[in-house]
Amino acid sequence: MKYDVVVVGSGVAGPIVARDVAKAGFSVLLVDKKPAIGTPKQCAEGINVNVFKEFDIPYDKRFINREIYGARIYSPSGYTAELRYDKVSGVILERKVFDKMLAYYAAKAGADVWARTEVIDLLRKEGKIMGVKAKHEGELVEIEAKIIVAADGVESTVARLAGINTYAPPHEFDSAYEYEMIIEGYDPDLIHLWFGNEIAPRGYVWVFPKDEDRANVGIGINSDNEKTAKYYLDKWLKENNIPTKKILEINVGLVPVGGFVRELVKENVAVVGDAARQVNPVHGGGMYEAMKAANILAKWIVKALEEENLELLKNYTKEWWEVEGPKMERLLKLRRAMEKLTDEDIDVFVQLLGGTDLEKLAGGNYFEVVKALMKHPKVLMSKRRLEILKALL
Amino acid sequence: MKKIKVLVNEDKCYLCGGCAGVCPALAIRVSSSWQFFEDKCISCMICIKACPVGALSYEEVAQ
Numbered sequence: 001m002k003y004d005v006v007v008v009g010s011g012v013a014g015p016i017v018a019r020d021v022a023k024a025g026f027s028v029l030l031v032d033k034k035p036a037i038g039t040p041k042q043c044a045e046g047i048n049v050n051v052f053k054e055f056d057i058p059y060d061k062r063f064i065n066r067e068i069y070g071a072r073i074y075s076p077s078g079y080t081a082e083l084r085y086d087k088v089s090g091v092i093l094e095r096k097v098f099d100k101m102l103a104y105y106a107a108k109a110g111a112d113v114w115a116r117t118e119v120i121d122l123l124r125k126e127g128k129i130m131g132v133k134a135k136h137e138g139e140l141v142e143i144e145a146k147i148i149v150a151a152d153g154v155e156s157t158v159a160r161l162a163g164i165n166t167y168a169p170p171h172e173f174d175s176a177y178e179y180e181m182i183i184e185g186y187d188p189d190l191i192h193l194w195f196g197n198e199i200a201p202r203g204y205v206w207v208f209p210k211d212e213d214r215a216n217v218g219i220g221i222n223s224d225n226e227k228t229a230k231y232y233l234d235k236w237l238k239e240n241n242i243p244t245k246k247i248l249e250i251n252v253g254l255v256p257v258g259g260f261v262r263e264l265v266k267e268n269v270a271v272v273g274d275a276a277r278q279v280n281p282v283h284g285g286g287m288y289e290a291m292k293a294a295n296i297l298a299k300w301i302v303k304a305l306e307e308e309n310l311e312l313l314k315n316y317t318k319e320w321w322e323v324e325g326p327k328m329e330r331l332l333k334l335r336r337a338m339e340k341l342t343d344e345d346i347d348v349f350v351q352l353l354g355g356t357d358l359e360k361l362a363g364g365n366y367f368e369v370v371k372a373l374m375k376h377p378k379v380l381m382s383k384r385r386l387e388i389l390k391a392l393l
Numbered sequence: 394m395k396k397i398k399v400l401v402n403e404d405k406c407y408l409c410g411g412c413a414g415v416c417p418a419l420a421i422r423v424s425s426s427w428q429f430f431e432d433k434c435i436s437c438m439i440c441i442k443a444c445p446v447g448a449l450s451y452e453e454v455a456q
């Protein structure tokens with residue numbers, strides 16, 4: 001079997017690469033080890049509404065559970081800050097359908113797609129990487145390809161086999177645990193986030209509504225924590241008297257929240273998405289970043305194939321670092337500063353944010369808001385608090 | 394440092410692949426089952442802490 005490109009992993013990043021490369025007329029094979037692409041999922045399914053336009057994805061109700069109008073954050077002592085738009089700002093997807101449809105779009109664009117096909121090694125001939133070895137229903141298959149894309153998610157084995165260094169220490173991961181459950185009393189037009197060192201060390205608890213009374217209720221904590229994510233989520237539910245008698249689904253997973261990969265390409269292998277740790281370090285959302293990087297990668301794969309010059313692939317690393325790098329580094333700095341917040345700090349910030357123009361903040365125009373916060377005596381008197389805000393500027 | 398063998402509780406494990414991702418030694422593979430390669434393991438215990446459900450534990454092995 002021979003293709004121009006083999007893409008390993010059909011989550012979010014993989015199918016976008018496969019679709020865009022197939023569209024340009026090159027032969028692509030997209031494989032995933034799952035028997036049903038998209039299932040099981042490891043996600044809270046929240047995403048900004050702009051991605052559909054930006055990445056040319058149909059706004060198809062089959063994978064949109066609910067439209068969301070904003071967010072509400074809660075501090076340890078119960079202060080809240082809310083941001084509500086009059087227009088839809090985000091959606092809660094049905095990832096199981098979304099991922100499969102992304103693979104369908106890739107197939108429609110001309111890519112071949114193979115579920116239940118696990119890549120177990122690289123195919124090497126005379127020291128050169130020539131493709132991948134995979135297992136399909138127990139049968140060993142060799143897939144030859146000029147370019148190999150490692151879009152295999154947080155496990156990131158394919159890139160590591162190729163010698164791309166995607167390692168980062170355990171502190172740069174979040175451990176996540178989530179119930180899809182019946183939950184009442186939370187405004188279903190907003191996503192809800194709870195912060196606090198006792199609630200969710202380093203991370204937060206979330207409620208992402210999929211219906212009036214049905215939501216993804218989950219937690220992310222630092223993965224080097226002595227206790228498990230499940231422990232903290234169950235504790236939070238119990239302390240808040242939220243009944244857990246109607247659980248529809250349980251999801252677990254790890255999220256890379258830092259330690260970006262310097263070199264995204266080695267010879268003819270490129271790494272993208274969670275496998276490349278391309279995740280927003282502050283909120284742990286990775287779908288947007290996976291799509292964005294996939295977009296850049298696909299462009300350079302097409303150029304490299306058109307000009308028969310694989311060296312051009314390296315421009316993917318360069319462009320990603322130019323376009324996304326600075327923002328991601330800034331967010332990582334912010335995350336590291338946020339980790340030092342005490343519960344009292346969080347109370348102060350949420351309280352102050354509650355009284356500001358949060359829309360400006362979310363619109364990216366947070367300069368003024370931050371500057372105003374920095375003048376507040378409760379911030380001025382604390383070196384730590386000032387440091388956090390400085391990281392934002 | 395003690396040498397360990399990582400053990401999985403299959404009834405707790407969701408096969409999410411997270412432990413394979415944090416393992417610095419590629420000593421875990423997660424496919425339709427959870428697999429451990431003792432010869433590669435460097436006994437760092439990172440996987441055990443990282444598992445979101447606590448599905449992993451260890452036993453000491455003779456060096």
Ligand SMILES: Cc1cc2nc3c(=O)[nH]c(=O)nc-3n(C[C@H](O)[C@H](O)[C@H](O)COP(=O)(O)OP(=O)(O)OC[C@H]3O[C@@H](n4cnc5c(N)ncnc54)[C@H](O)[C@@H]3O)c2cc1C
Nearest residue numbers: 009011012013033044045046119153253273274285286287
């Ligand atoms: C609990 C939780 C909640 C989250 N919530 C959000 C959220 O609300 N919003 C958001 O934007 N992000 C969220 N994320 C992060 C988001 O899920 C990921 O960033 C995103 O899925 C990354 O896409 P990807 O294509 O890189 O990898 P994945 O979606 O993980 O896809 C990788 C694919 O590769 C396959 N694969 C792996 N190894 C092999 C192999 N050897 N051979 C063949 N196939 C292989 C896997 O089966 C998988 O389908 C969350 C993560 C978790 C764990």
Ligand code: SF4
Nearest residue numbers: 406407409410412444
């Ligand atoms: S992290 Fe835990 S649940 Fe996930 S595959 Fe490893 S042992 Fe299983």
Ligand code: SF4
Nearest residue numbers: 416434435437438440
């Ligand atoms: S103990 Fe360390 S080396 Fe061994 S499997 Fe776990 S993470 Fe890998």
